[in-house]
Structures are given as structure tokens and as C-alpha cells.
Amino acid sequence: xxxxxxxxxxxxxxxxxxxxxxxxxxxxxxxxxxxxxxxxxxxxxxxxxxxxxxxxxxxxxxxxxxxxxxxxxxxxxxxxxxxxxxxxxxxxxxxxxxxxxxxxxxxxxxxxxxxxxxxxxxxxxxxxxxxxxxxxxxxxxxxxxxxxxxxxxxxxxxxxxxxxxxxxxxxxxxxxxxxxxxxxxxxxxxxxxxxxxxxxxxxxxxxxxxxxxxxxxxxxxxxxxxxxxxxxxxxxxxxxxxxxxxxxxxxxxxxxxxxxxxxxxxxxxxxxxxxxxxxxxxxxxxxxxxxxxx
Amino acid sequence: xxxxxxxxxxxxxxxxxxxxxxxxxxxxxxxxxxxxxxxxxxxxxxxxxxxxxxxxxxxxxxxxxxxxxxxxxxxxxxxxxxxxxxxxxxxxxxxxxxxxxxxxxxxxxxxxxxxxxxxxxxxxxxxxxxxxxxxxxxxxxxxxxxxxxxxxxxxxxxxxxxxxxxxxxxxxxxxxxxxxxxxxxxxxxxxxxxxxxxxxxxxxxxxxxxxxxxxxxxxxxxxxxxxxxxxxxxxxxxxxxxxxxxxxxxxxxxxxxxxxxxxxxxxxxxx
Numbered sequence: 001x002x003x004x005x006x007x008x009x010x011x012x013x014x015x016x017x018x019x020x021x022x023x024x025x026x027x028x029x030x031x032x033x034x035x036x037x038x039x040x041x042x043x044x045x046x047x048x049x050x051x052x053x054x055x056x057x058x059x060x061x062x063x064x065x066x067x068x069x070x071x072x073x074x075x076x077x078x079x080x081x082x083x084x085x086x087x088x089x090x091x092x093x094x095x096x097x098x099x100x101x102x103x104x105x106x107x108x109x110x111x112x113x114x115x116x117x118x119x120x121x122x123x124x125x126x127x128x129x130x131x132x133x134x135x136x137x138x139x140x141x142x143x144x145x146x147x148x149x150x151x152x153x154x155x156x157x158x159x160x161x162x163x164x165x166x167x168x169x170x171x172x173x174x175x176x177x178x179x180x181x182x183x184x185x186x187x188x189x190x191x192x193x194x195x196x197x198x199x200x201x202x203x204x205x206x207x208x209x210x211x212x213x214x215x216x217x218x219x220x221x222x223x224x225x226x227x228x229x230x231x232x233x234x235x236x237x238x239x240x241x242x243x244x245x246x247x248x249x250x251x252x253x254x255x256x257x258x259x260x261x262x263x264x265x266x267x268x269x270x271x272x273x274x275x276x277x278x279x280x281x282x283x284x285x286x287x288x289x290x291x292x293x294x
Numbered sequence: 295x296x297x298x299x300x301x302x303x304x305x306x307x308x309x310x311x312x313x314x315x316x317x318x319x320x321x322x323x324x325x326x327x328x329x330x331x332x333x334x335x336x337x338x339x340x341x342x343x344x345x346x347x348x349x350x351x352x353x354x355x356x357x358x359x360x361x362x363x364x365x366x367x368x369x370x371x372x373x374x375x376x377x378x379x380x381x382x383x384x385x386x387x388x389x390x391x392x393x394x395x396x397x398x399x400x401x402x403x404x405x406x407x408x409x410x411x412x413x414x415x416x417x418x419x420x421x422x423x424x425x426x427x428x429x430x431x432x433x434x435x436x437x438x439x440x441x442x443x444x445x446x447x448x449x450x451x452x453x454x455x456x457x458x459x460x461x462x463x464x465x466x467x468x469x470x471x472x473x474x475x476x477x478x479x480x481x482x483x484x485x486x487x488x489x490x491x492x493x494x495x496x497x498x499x500x501x502x503x504x505x506x507x508x509x510x511x512x513x514x515x516x517x518x519x520x521x522x523x524x525x526x527x528x529x530x531x532x533x534x535x536x537x538x539x540x541x542x543x544x545x546x547x548x549x550x551x552x553x554x555x556x557x558x559x560x561x562x563x564x565x
Binding site for chain 2: 062063064065099123125126127128129130134136142143145
């Protein structure tokens with residue numbers, strides 16, 4: 001029996017954008033997307049949180065080639081713009097055969113091709129089709145196609161739940177099961193490696209320069225040293241962090257993940273599902289675990 | 295929304311200037327439509343004297359103006375057309391959709407000269423042919439079309455895309471001489487042949503063609519290319535207009551010119 005703690009996850013408003021990366025085949029689209037989403041686990045030090053949302057078949061991409069949809073979240077518009085351009089330029093444009101397009105529309109534009117075009121050194125070509133504009137930037141394997149603008153939208157970052165159990169093997173197994181299910185959902189990403197994070201953090205530190213430090217209440221190795229939230233049988237805690245477009249998406253992802261663990265037959269050693277929060281004082285979006293799974 | 299149908303009462307054997315038809319206000323003052331002044335045989339005449347008028351409420355996103363029984367003497371239809379849909383069931387004269395900035399014009403026939411000249415946005419769809427100066431600049435001007443789409447399902451004659459700055463022209467048939475002269479930017483697709491003196495003074499822009507084009511020595515052959523942009527173009531035309539442009543995975547021979555003006559306009563010919 002897995003206990004669902006009567007607590008809540010606390011999430012924050014973020015700026016988000018969706019991009020579609022395509023390539024000659026799925027392999028290279030994925031390579032570009034993985035590179036784009038590299039070092040984008042947490043806004044604490046990466047500038048943004050990014051992840052692959054879903055694989056797209058050729059029929060669903062603008063240029064009719066296999067593609068990948070990527071979601072990017074940042075705390076400010078300025079940072080989002082900076083991260084998008086840098087990552088598109090250094091990770092997507094550099095990958096063979098790729099092209100990049102915006103995956104959403106809104107009033108708020110983020111220069112994408114509009115900023116990257118200068119790499120073409122005057123040989124870039126602008127093309128407008130309908131209300132969309134593209135840049136053709138000459139590169140060594142042909143042309144890099146890049147949409148003129150990406151678009152900003154509202155997002156939510158920091159949805160989460162914690163999996164507590166007897167040992168690493170069972171907790172990691174449970175987390176993997178949940179991640180597998182949650183990765184199939186649209187409008188959400190799990191920004192951490194493999195969708196799972198072990199270094200859950202709290203705000204602040206005893207050291208002045210650090211804005212976040214280890215969440216000691218859930219560290220099994222500190223039990224007895226600090227006021228712990230772990231019982232004697234809990235020796236491992238892993239967290240799944242979810243960024244999504246709106247509350248429903250995050251709530252749905254949490255529900256799918258938690259229910260997948262609860263309903264998984266043969267899963268032993270997981271004792272509790274909890275969530276990380278700051279007492280409800282910081283983030284406006286609260287996801288009560290019991291409500292989420294009901 | 296309203297559908298306004300106007301039908302010519304008589305045969306037009308000399309020039310009829312229809313530019314004021316674009317002043318029709320679909321939302322207000324519908325009763326004033328018949329008092330719109332047209333220019334016929336160099337004299338002002340009320341629209342109501344030349345056309346029968348019918349107004350009907352319709353369900354739809356756009357207002358519609360349907361013009362019946364025009365002929366090639368009827369010029370300036372859709373002049374500065376801004377929004378809404380204009381449908382013509384016959385041939386029409388010159389300056390169709392010139393300076394238009396939005397909306398759609400559908401012609402179920404052929405059109406004379408200066409179709410879509412200096413248009414900035416919107417769509418013109420012609421079922422048959424158009425003559426000279428499609429998407430070009432108007433007489434005395436230096437700037438051609440700078441946005442929008444012109445689809446011609448037949449052939450065109452000379453000076454297509456003269457001084458064109460932006461936008462898209464698709465010709466299902468062929469174009470004759472002086473095509474894309476002084477072109478500054480934009481995209482032109484001519485499925486069949488292009489005549490002589492192509493691309494003189496061309497600086498930028500892209501032209502797709504199926505057949506060999508006489509480019510003289512002022513265009514330089516570059517390399518074979520399968521531009522990914524062509525996939526976007528293919529999808530755009532197929533989704534919006536049901537057009538299939540060549541084969542989706544075509545490889546093109548690429549030419550750059552006009553080198554006499556240091557131009558980097560590109561001509562892409564199917565291989």
C-alpha cells in the first residue's frame with residue numbers, strides 16, 4: 001500500500017515557447033533536440049528548462065520531414081529569448097540537415113531566424129509564405145531553414161511529486177515507470193535527466209552566494225542530524241519535476257505518473273508519494289496530491 | 295455577413311472603370327451602393343444604371359461581392375481591395391486587384407494586363423490566363439508587388455514579376471518574355487516554360503521552373519540542390535490552394551544572376 005501524503009506541489013508561472021525541430025530522419029532530429037535541451041534542467045543555473053515534448057511524424061511537421069517538438073521554459077521573457085537563440089544557433093543549426101520552426105503562435109514574438117540569419121553573412125534568403133516568414137541560411141550541407149520568430153506563451157514550472165521508498169532500486173524503478181507514462185503526454189516536459197531528479201532543493205542556503213541548496217528534510221543520510229521528514233524505512237527519495245503549459249496539463253501529468261506507480265503490479269518497496277512545496281507562500285499554483293489523483 | 299451580387303445590364307463595348315466598386319461598405323449604407331460612381335466612356339455613371347443589384351445575408355466569415363457578366367473592357371476591378379471576397383464569373387480587363395492589400399479575388403475566366411500590380415497582400419486566383427505585367431509595378435512606378443499571392447491556372451505573357459519585391463506568383467502554364475526582370479525579391483513558380491530575356495536586372499528572389507530557361511550568360515550555374523524550403527512551399531500551396539508543384543522530392547539545378555548587376559537571384563530548374 002502506497003501512502004499519498006496530504007500535501008501539495010507548488011509551482012510558478014513561467015514564460016514558455018514551443019519549437020519544432022526537423023531533420024532528414026528521426027535520428028538527426030532527435031540528436032538536435034537532445035543537444036538543444038542539454039544543460040536545461042533547472043532555471044536555478046541553466047537559464048531555462050527544456051525538454052522533448054513529443055516526436056512528430058512527417059505528416060505533422062511544416063516541412064514534411066520527421067521532427068521533434070520541444071518545450072522551453074524560463075523565468076523571464078528576456079532569458080527565454082536569449083536561451084532560444086543561443087540554443088537554436090549552437091545546437092540546431094550545427095546539426096546536419098536540421099530545420100527549426102515555431103510550434104505555437106501568440107502576440108509575443110521571439111526573434112529566432114530573425115537573429116540567426118546574420119550567420120548567412122549576406123547570403124541568407126528570406127521567404128514569406130502566408131503569414132509566416134522563413135530564413136534560408138546557407139550552410140555546408142545545403143541550407144538551414146529557420147522560422148523568423150518563435151512565440152512566447154504562458155507556462156508553469158515546478159509541478160512535482162516525490163517517490164519515497166526502501167531502497168534505490170525500487171524507487172528508481174517506480175520513477176522510471178511514471179516517467180515512461182508521462183513522456184507520452186503533450187504540453188508537458190520533464191526537464192531533468194531521464195525525467196528524474198535526485199537533488200531536490202530548497203530555497204536558500206547557509207552560504208550567501210547560493211540561491212538553492214539540498215532539501216535536507218528528504219535526505220536519508222541526514223536523518224538524525226536534521227529534522228527529517230523520512231521514517232526509518234525510507235532510504236531513497238526521487239523527485240519528478242513537471243513543466244507544462246497550464247494547470248490542467250501539469251495536474252494530468254502528475255495524476256498519470258502517480259496512478260501508474262500505484263497501479264503497477266509487482267512494484268515493491270515504495271511507501272509514500274509526497275510533493276515539494278514552500279508552504280504555499282511562493283508559487284500561485286498549488287497541486288494537492290489527493291485532489292490530483294481523485 | 296452579406297453577399298452582394300451585381301450583374302451587368304448591358305454589353306460594355308468601351309472602357310469601364312470599376313475602381314470605385316472597392317468602396318462598397320458591406321456593413322453600413324448598403325442602400326448607397328447603387329449610387330457609387332463608375333467611369334464609363336469617360337463619364338461618371340451610377341452603378342445602379344449599369345448593374346442589377348442583389349443583397350443577401352449569408353453565414354460565413356467574410357462578406358462576398360459577386361460580379362457577373364463583365365468583359366475585357368472592365369478595368370480596375372478590385373483596385374485597392376482591402377478585405378472580403380470578390381468573385382467574378384467572366385473575363386475581366388486590366389488592373390485586376392492592383393494595389394490590393396487583403397482579401398481574395400477569384401476570377402472564373404481570363405484577365406488582361408497588370409493583374410495584382412503593386413499589391414501588398416491578399417490573394418488573386420485566376421482560372422485561366424493573364425496577359426502582361428502580372429505582379430509588376432504600375433506604369434510610372436518602380437516597385438512591383440510586395441506581398442500576397444497570385445495563382446494563375448493558365449498562361450501569362452510578358453513582364454511577369456517586373457520589379458517584384460515580395461510575395462508569390464504561381465503560373466500553372468508558361469510565361470513569355472522579360473519574366474522577372476529587375477526582380478528584387480519574392481517567389482515565382484512557372485510550371486512550364488519561360489520565354490526569352492529572363493531575369494534581366496534580377497537582384498534577389500527565387501524562380502522555380504520545370505523546363506529549360508534561356509538565361510544567356512548573365513546567370514551562373516551553381517549546384518544541384520534539394521531545398522528544404524521547397525517542401526514548405528509545396529505544403530503551403532497544396533494545403534491552401536490544392537496545387538501540386540512538381541514532385542515533392544525534386545532536385546533542382548540552381549542558377550544565380552543577374553551577374554551584370556551583382557544579383558543573387560536564384561533560378562531553380564527541375565532536374
